[in-house]
Structures are given as structure tokens and as C-alpha cells.
Amino acid sequence: MGQDEIDPIVTPAPRSGEAPLGRVQGQHEHWLRCLVVDERGELLSRVRPANLLDGALMLYATETPTAALGAFELWQPDVVLVQLEVARALDLLSALRALGEPSDFLPVVILLSREDAQHRAEALASGAADVIVGPFSISELDSRLRYLVRVRHLHARLEDQDRKLEERVCQRSHHLEQVALSTIDRLAQVGEFRDFTDEHVRRVGKVARGIANNLGLAADVANRIERAAPLHDLGKVAIPDRILLKPGPLTEDELAIMRTHTTIGARILEGSDSAVLQLAGTIAQYHHERWDGRGYGGLAGDSIPLAARIVAVADVFDALTHDRPYRRAWHVDAALDLIDFERGGCFDPDVVDAFQLLMAGPLEGANSRSVA
Ligand SMILES: [Fe+2]
Numbered sequence: 278m279g280q281d282e283i284d285p286i287v288t289p290a291p292r293s294g295e296a297p298l299g300r301v302q303g304q305h306e307h308w309l310r311c312l313v314v315d316e317r318g319e320l321l322s323r324v325r326p327a328n329l330l331d332g333a334l335m336l337y338a339t340e341t342p343t344a345a346l347g348a349f350e351l352w353q354p355d356v357v358l359v360q361l362e363v364a365r366a367l368d369l370l371s372a373l374r375a376l377g378e379p380s381d382f383l384p385v386v387i388l389l390s391r392e393d394a395q396h397r398a399e400a401l402a403s404g405a406a407d408v409i410v411g412p413f414s415i416s417e418l419d420s421r422l423r424y425l426v427r428v429r430h431l432h433a434r435l436e437d438q439d440r441k442l443e444e445r446v447c448q449r450s451h452h453l454e455q456v457a458l459s460t461i462d463r464l465a466q467v468g469e470f471r472d473f474t475d476e477h478v479r480r481v482g483k484v485a486r487g488i489a490n491n492l493g494l495a496a497d498v499a500n501r502i503e504r505a506a507p508l509h510d511l512g513k514v515a516i517p518d519r520i521l522l523k524p525g526p527l528t529e530d531e532l533a534i535m536r537t538h539t540t541i542g543a544r545i546l547e548g549s550d551s552a553v554l555q556l557a558g559t560i561a562q563y564h565h566e567r568w569d570g571r572g573y574g575g576l577a578g579d580s581i582p583l584a585a586r587i588v589a590v591a592d593v594f595d596a597l598t599h600d601r602p603y604r605r606a607w608h609v610d611a612a613l614d615l616i617d618f619e620r621g622g623c624f625d626p627d628v629v630d631a632f633q634l635l636m637a638g639p640l641e642g643a644n645s646r647s648v649a
């Protein structure tokens with residue numbers, strides 16, 4: 278056998294009627310695989326006839342670290358016994374740890390020919406599960422292996438439970454988010470019926486998403502903004518018809534009432550666990566803030582939530598370019614000029630840049646210059 282060749286040694290199966298250790302204890306659904314790395318053959322000569330773990334252990338013997346790494350990838354052992362010169366053993370230990378799954382617990386046992394406190398400490402610090410000093414008894418090795426494979430099994434079971442729990446949490450979150458999206462759609466319809474602005478809120482959502490994309494926001498964030506934006510004027514459900522639908526300019530008192538739609542909308546939407554409903558509340562609250570601080574609540578610049586700065590531009594553009602009870606729609610070019618004029622005044626300059634980039638190209642469902 279060449280130096281790097283691997284010699285698999287399979288221990289005899291348990292006697293008829295006798296289940297292997299793993300099955301007896303309900304631990305394993307397969308034989309346990311033990312990789313033995315032994316350059317002088319001493320360890321192997323003792324372990325091979327020992328019938329470790331009542332014969333539930335399959336041994337794979339290798340002589341060199343290189344062969345051990347090959348065997349590891351091929352057989353995915355449950356436990357590794359290493360009897361090499363200490364420096365080579367530690368190198369092998371780190372190579373095995375790098376090869377294995379980070380979440381996996383692979384017990385590697387280092388065998389030292391004589392007691393050496395420093396070597397023992399180094400081996401344990403490098404991740405060895407145990408250090409056994411020769412001459413050792415086979416029954417001691419057997420007990421330690423039983424303990425280690427049990428820890429490995431329990432670790433794997435815990436990992437499995439964690440994974441299943443994560444899956445369940447993920448499914449539940451997805452379900453809750455779907456419920457939230459459905460709620461948003463229904464609430465948006467309420468707002469539409471009340472405000473008589475047709476598809477205004479959905480167009481605002483589309484334009485807001487396009488702006489978010491051009492600002493380089495992550496796709497899921499842009500998507501959330503599109504879903505949340507249609508509720509920006511939800512608070513208008515509480516504004517009296519005589520003000521909301523007045524076919525002319527509002528008085529100061531009427532304007533004061535109209536301005537409460539931001540806080541009313543935020544109040545309707547507050548307290549939800551859903552990220553999209555929370556964002557909708559933020560947008561409802563702050564979409565009439567101005568970059569220069571002269572908006573409804575007096576916030577300025579970056580202190581205004583970005584989603585609200587985005588929706589502010591999308592909302593004004595769409596409102597201007599469509600008929601309202603008190604005025605006819607503006608021409609798209611006039612609306613674009615106004616938004617450009619308000620760059621740094623009413624609106625965040627970066628958001629205006631992203632909006633203008635959007636308007637320079639085609640946009641399905643919105644009034645880009647190319648479709649006006
Ligand atoms: Fe509004």
C-alpha cells in the first residue's frame with residue numbers, strides 16, 4: 278500500500294440479533310465511521326481488534342495527513358483519532374476544521390505518546406475534542422468515544438431542531454407579511470374611494486419604487502416602499518368631505534384640518550409587527566415634510582425618513598399631473614420643472630436626481646416624459 282493510500286477496515290457486524298450500539302441507544306441510523314490517522318501503526322494495531330463501541334464502529338485507517346484529508350472528504354467520519362507527531366497533528370486538526378461544516382461538531386481525539394501539559398493545552402486550544410495520553414487502556418478509549426459520539430449526535434439533533442424552528446419562523450413571518458400586504462391593499466382601496474383620486478396611490482407606489490431603485494436601495498426595500506406608499510394619504514378618510522372635496526382653495530382653518538391627515542394616517546397604522554405596515558405609517562406621518570424644514574412637522578434634511586422623502590416627490594408629481602376637484606391637471610413638463618425648481622427646497626436633491634433619471638426613461642403605469 279502506498280503511503281497516501283487509504284486502507285478501509287470494516288469492523289465485524291454485531292452478532293446476529295444484536296443491534297449496533299447506535300440503534301440500541303436510538304442515536305444513529307447508520308454505522309459510526311472512525312478515521313484513524315496513525316503514521317506508525319501502533320494505534321491501529323490496538324484499536325483494530327478491540328471491537329470498539331460493541332462493533333458499531335467502522336474504522337478507516339490512513340498513515341498521513343494528506344490521506345486523512347482525502348478520507349475525510351470521501352467518508353465524512355463521525356470521529357477522528359490522530360496519532361502523529363504533535364505539530365503535524367495540530368496542522369491536520371486545523372485542516373479538518375476548515376474542511377468541515379462550521380456548524381458541525383466533529384470530535385477529533387489527539388493521542389500523545391507521553392504526558393506534556395503544553396501539547397495537551399495546544400491541542401485542546403486548537404479544537405481537539407479530547408487528548409488521550411499513552412499508554413492508554415482500550416476501555417478508557419471506548420468510554421471516551423461513546424461520550425464523544427453521543428455529544429456529536431446531540432449536537433446534530435440540536436442543529437436539526439434549530440433549522441426546523443427557523444423554517445417555521447420563516448413560514449410564519451411570510452404568512453404575516455402576506456396578511457399585511459392584503460391589509461394594505463384593502464386600506465388603499467378605502468382611501469381611493471374616499472379621495473376620488475382613481476389610481477393615484479398605486480401610481481405613487483410605482484414611481485416611488487423606481488426612485489428607490491435609482492437610489493441603489495436593495496430590491497426588497499424598494500419593493501416594500503412600493504407596497505407601503507399607497508397608504509400615504511390614508512388619514513384623509515377622517516377629513517370631512519366639505520374640505521377634502523372642496524372645489525377651490527382651502528382657508529387657513531381648513532388647511533389646518535387637512536394637514537392632520539398625516540398624523541391620523543400614522544395613528545391608524547401604528548402598532549403593527551409588520552415591517553411594511555410600519556413603513557406605511559412612517560410614510561403617512563412624514564410625506565409632507567420638506568427638505569428645507571418648512572413642511573408640516575418641521576423636520577429637515579436627513580432627519581426625514583428616506584421613504585417619506587421618496588414618496589413626497591412621487592406624490593407631488595402624480596397629484597400635479599392629474600385632475601383634482603379644484604384644478605385641472607398640469608402638463609408633465611410643468612410638473613417636472615416644478616420638481617426641479619424645488620430640488621433642495623421642498624425635496625431631497627438626491628431623490629430629485631433619482632426621479633429625473635426615472636422620468637428620462639419609460640416607466641410602466643406612470644407619467645414619464647416618454648408617455649406624456
Ligand atoms: Fe398627503
Ligand SMILES: [Fe+2]
Pocket residue numbers: 477481509510592596
Ligand atoms: Fe397623494
